[in-house]
Amino acid sequence: MSNKPVAIELKKITKTFGKVVANKDVDLTVYEGEILSILGENGSGKTTLMNMISGIYFPDSGQIFVKGKEVSIQSPNDAFSLKIGMIHQHFKLVDVFTAAENIALGVDDGKKFDLKRISADIEAINKKYGFNIDLKKKIYEMSVSEKQTVEIVKVLYRGADILILDEPTAVLTPQETQKLFAILRKMREDGKAVVIITHKLHEVMSISDRVSVLRKGEYIGTINTAEANESILTEMMVGKKISLDIDRSEPKDPVDRLVIKNINCSNREGVKILNDVSFTARSGEILGIAGISGSGQRELLEAIAGLQKLDSGSIIYHNSKTGKEDNLRDKTPIQIRELGIRLSFVPEDRLGMGLVGNMDIVDNMMLRSYKKGKSVFLQKKEPKTLAEKIIKDLEVVTPSASTPVRRLSGGNVQKVLVGREIAASPTVLMAAYPVRGLDINSSYLIYNLLNQQKEKGVAVIFVGEDLDVLIDLCDRILVIGGGQINGIVDARTTTKEEIGLMMVKSKGGNADE
Amino acid sequence: MNNVKKRKDPLIRISKRDVPVWWKSLIIRVVAVAFALVACAGLIVIISDYNPLDVFKTMIEGNFGTERKIWNLLQNTALLLCISLAVTPAFKMKFWNLGAEGQALIGALSTAACMIYLGDKLPSPVLILVMLVVSILSGMIWAVLPAIFKAKFNTNESLFTLMMNYVATQLVLYCITFWENPKGSNTVGIINFDSESGWLPALFDQKYLLNILIVTVITVIMYIYLKYSKHGYEISVVGESENTARYIGINVKKVIIRTVLVSGAVCGITGFLLVSGTHHTITADTVGGQGFTAIMVSWLAKFNPFVMAGVSFLITFLERGAGEIATILRLNQSVAAIMQGIILFFIIGSDFFINYKINFRSSKKEGHK
Numbered sequence: 001m002s003n004k005p006v007a008i009e010l011k012k013i014t015k016t017f018g019k020v021v022a023n024k025d026v027d028l029t030v031y032e033g034e035i036l037s038i039l040g041e042n043g044s045g046k047t048t049l050m051n052m053i054s055g056i057y058f059p060d061s062g063q064i065f066v067k068g069k070e071v072s073i074q075s076p077n078d079a080f081s082l083k084i085g086m087i088h089q090h091f092k093l094v095d096v097f098t099a100a101e102n103i104a105l106g107v108d109d110g111k112k113f114d115l116k117r118i119s120a121d122i123e124a125i126n127k128k129y130g131f132n133i134d135l136k137k138k139i140y141e142m143s144v145s146e147k148q149t150v151e152i153v154k155v156l157y158r159g160a161d162i163l164i165l166d167e168p169t170a171v172l173t174p175q176e177t178q179k180l181f182a183i184l185r186k187m188r189e190d191g192k193a194v195v196i197i198t199h200k201l202h203e204v205m206s207i208s209d210r211v212s213v214l215r216k217g218e219y220i221g222t223i224n225t226a227e228a229n230e231s232i233l234t235e236m237m238v239g240k241k242i243s244l245d246i247d248r249s250e251p252k253d254p255v256d257r258l259v260i261k262n263i264n265c266s267n268r269e270g271v272k273i274l275n276d277v278s279f280t281a282r283s284g285e286i287l288g289i290a291g292i293s294g295s296g297q298r299e300l301l302e303a304i305a306g307l308q309k310l311d312s313g314s315i316i317y318h319n320s321k322t323g324k325e326d327n328l329r330d331k332t333p334i335q336i337r338e339l340g341i342r343l344s345f346v347p348e349d350r351l352g353m354g355l356v357g358n359m360d361i362v363d364n365m366m367l368r369s370y371k372k373g374k375s376v377f378l379q380k381k382e383p384k385t386l387a388e389k390i391i392k393d394l395e396v397v398t399p400s401a402s403t404p405v406r407r408l409s410g411g412n413v414q415k416v417l418v419g420r421e422i423a424a425s426p427t428v429l430m431a432a433y434p435v436r437g438l439d440i441n442s443s444y445l446i447y448n449l450l451n452q453q454k455e456k457g458v459a460v461i462f463v464g465e466d467l468d469v470l471i472d473l474c475d476r477i478l479v480i481g482g483g484q485i486n487g488i489v490d491a492r493t494t495t496k497e498e499i500g501l502m503m504v505k506s507k508g509g510n511a512d513e
Numbered sequence: 514m515n516n517v518k519k520r521k522d523p524l525i526r527i528s529k530r531d532v533p534v535w536w537k538s539l540i541i542r543v544v545a546v547a548f549a550l551v552a553c554a555g556l557i558v559i560i561s562d563y564n565p566l567d568v569f570k571t572m573i574e575g576n577f578g579t580e581r582k583i584w585n586l587l588q589n590t591a592l593l594l595c596i597s598l599a600v601t602p603a604f605k606m607k608f609w610n611l612g613a614e615g616q617a618l619i620g621a622l623s624t625a626a627c628m629i630y631l632g633d634k635l636p637s638p639v640l641i642l643v644m645l646v647v648s649i650l651s652g653m654i655w656a657v658l659p660a661i662f663k664a665k666f667n668t669n670e671s672l673f674t675l676m677m678n679y680v681a682t683q684l685v686l687y688c689i690t691f692w693e694n695p696k697g698s699n700t701v702g703i704i705n706f707d708s709e710s711g712w713l714p715a716l717f718d719q720k721y722l723l724n725i726l727i728v729t730v731i732t733v734i735m736y737i738y739l740k741y742s743k744h745g746y747e748i749s750v751v752g753e754s755e756n757t758a759r760y761i762g763i764n765v766k767k768v769i770i771r772t773v774l775v776s777g778a779v780c781g782i783t784g785f786l787l788v789s790g791t792h793h794t795i796t797a798d799t800v801g802g803q804g805f806t807a808i809m810v811s812w813l814a815k816f817n818p819f820v821m822a823g824v825s826f827l828i829t830f831l832e833r834g835a836g837e838i839a840t841i842l843r844l845n846q847s848v849a850a851i852m853q854g855i856i857l858f859f860i861i862g863s864d865f866f867i868n869y870k871i872n873f874r875s876s877k878k879e880g881h882k
Contacts, residue, residue, distance in 0.1 A: 016528070017528065333759075349756065351754075352756050352757070357754075370746055377741050377742055378743055
């Protein structure tokens with residue numbers, strides 16, 4: 001490796017935000033013509049480090065060398081003139097512009113603005129790397145993977161030699177990921193330096209030449225991918241050996257608990273979001289829901305939780321003790337609770353829906369229970385006990401129970417939310433992307449909690465994005481695409497590829513109709 | 514690499530502070546006021562021949578000079594505080610009620626109407642009770658109209674409440690032509706001047722004491738309502754995130770309407786205090802823009818009723834001091850208004866220094882070899 005020319009070298013980079021040390025004395029070297037993975041858990045400072053190379057943050061101390069020269073990168077423009085381009089996790093595109101317009105945006109090469117000439121230049125890039133995008137298509141009509149392609153082309157059009165991709169595969173299907181990797185390999189052959197930020201181990205193994213690991217803001221080390229394996233990398237990432245297996249027990253006499261029949265719903269513009277969805281969630285079982293984000297998962301869960309009005313269909317809850325059946329359709333969360341149905345819901349938007357960021361842990365505990373009792377005043381004793389119990393049991397890292405939850409880290413926020421929802425001893429537990437943004441330890445803690453609930457006979461519905469996890473954790477997996485159910489598979493026998501194909505099926509299906 | 518200058522760090526960098534400790538925040542605020550006073554002094558030196566210290570002294574004397582002045586200061590503070598308390602529940606819920614002015618004015622109008630039409634029919638204590646109830650109801654009606662439209666049709670509450678102010682003003686002007694006394698003066702004059710029917714009584718010979726006590730009680734009630742009641746909790750949840758409110762099954766529309774009713778009711782009480790307890794007359798200017806100042810007070814105090822008392826006091830002090838330097842020193846009243854602006858600017862600006870820290874480029878760099 002060392003015979004390749006150095007693209008970027010970082011020396012003793014430190015960056016702090018208030019008391020939080022995001023990066024501490026980080027050294028890093030990227031060579032031309034290689035793919036380097038930056039691996040680390042959430043909050044380990046990967047993105048912060050890359051943001052300092054791309055001019056979004058400025059380091060507190062340390063030096064950056066680009067092609068051997070010491071530089072000071074104070075803005076994204078500085079980065080661009082050093083031929084550094086970053087593809088962010090959240091795309092920075094103008095929705096109502098076409099692909100070509102977005103790519104040309106902000107580029108001033110001193111020549112007259114001529115979209116035709118620019119389009120021709122872009123096409124040349126497309127051809128070279130095998131991109132397949134329609135330059136005249138508007139961004140809002142594009143799929144996530146198309147948008148990502150536009151971002152990549154944009155960076156290449158600006159002449160970047162050093163590309164940084166922040167968790168590029170998080171939003172892609174396995175097939176799209178393979179396509180992206182093929183393109184990245186082509187760039188490597190072209191002599192470009194590619195840095196990819198990720199926390200998915202198998203991707204690191206399949207795409208990169210070398211891996212640099214960060215842990216809690218500190219640089220742990222770099223190894224050649226060829227000499228690494230997943231358990232070595234995990235140990236570097238977490239700092240100790242941990243087992244990556246999820247215990248999956250066989251469901252104990254499952255009974256139908258929630259029967260969803262032919263539900264349909266549309267959004268404000270009248271576009272169908274759920275199309276004739278039917279399935280059954282059973283007690284003592286984890287039902288996984290896989291699909292590209294935005295395929296109707298949110299609406300589905302919200303419909304069950306009483307937050308989404310349906311056009312038609314029914315949601316029948318079977319009470320196994322009394323044998324009673326209730327239709328939850330168009331009931332409010334309070335009405336559902338008044339029926340004696342304990343339905344817990346961990347929504348995707350934790351601080352915007354499940355919790356109130358500016359309130360402390362105790363007040364957040366009260367969200368579900370504040371109405372209890374006849375008094376007009378709040379009873380803080382019970383929620384306080386509960387808060388302290390959750391902090392202790394789930395090892396929530398917080399200065400105190402009276403800290404606003406928005407000050408907690410992502411993993412701890414999720415522990416508070418999941419803890420509260422489980423404390424209600426539910427019979428149905430729905431969780432949407434419960435481990436998104438969580439470190440490995442917290443993720444496994446959440447998996448274990450879900451498993452415990454399953455063993456208690458709770459019907460668990462788990463919406464996930466990591467197919468490996470879905471396959472390891474769930475009993476059955478429901479694949480949703482474009483608001484339709486594309487199939488339900490047995491998690492013990494299915495493969496990632498099978499699910500990936502089912503995820504995108506609806507698009508082809510619609511075109512045929 | 515053309516536009517990257519030779520390696521140079523930025524001169525100033527801004528970074529976020531840790532959770533500020535309360536006494537540190539207080540020090541920053543006090544320093545801000547001190548700086549504000551220095552800036553004011555500079556302004557006075559530039560635009561007039563006065564010694565700034567004389568000007569400050571005049572302001573203090575204008576507020577604390579005599580017993581009567583102190584009572585006036587407290588009375589004005591109380592009324593500003595009352596209307597600030599009124600807007601607070603709505604703003605805490607992020608309902609942009611810009612109509613406190615109109616809601617208080619309509620409360621004042623209905624109070625005056627009761628005094629005029631029922632003044633010689635009911636004994637004063639009963640009349641006062643009727644006036645209080647009517648003013649509360651009218652304030653509530655004025656406030657709840659925009660809220661209903663907001664809840665049902667999602668209309669913009671800022672515009673709607675703002676418009677309602679104009680309706681209230683015109684209604685008052687219309688009524689004044691009816692109630693003119695004496696004829697042709699185009700004013701209502703002091704209502705029930707001889708019988709003092711419907712006037713809030715003086716306590717211990719202090720005509721404003723009752724006003725101040727009433728507002729004090731409202732302050733405490735509002736604090737408890739917002740902090741310890743289930744209603745207050747719902748207000749915070751709806752204000753912070755409507756999605757969360759829906760998620761836990763709060764009926765958002767109901768909370769909006771109920772909270773705005775509370776706001777309107779306290780606005781109505783402010784109108785009542787203005788007419789029955791203070792002016793004993795009504796003009797289109799009875800509320801005098803306090804409904805808008807109140808919004809600033811409420812936000813500056815971050816919705817804490819007790820802090821609001823302090824902010825109201827400060828603003829009233831500045832306003833009264835402004836009047837004083839205009840009359841005694843013959844400085845243009847605008848000077849005082851500018852000073853008020855400077856002081857508020859510094860206080861609001863100090864928030865930035867409480868939350869952020871500024872790093873200057875240091876000559877020696879750490880980690881440099």
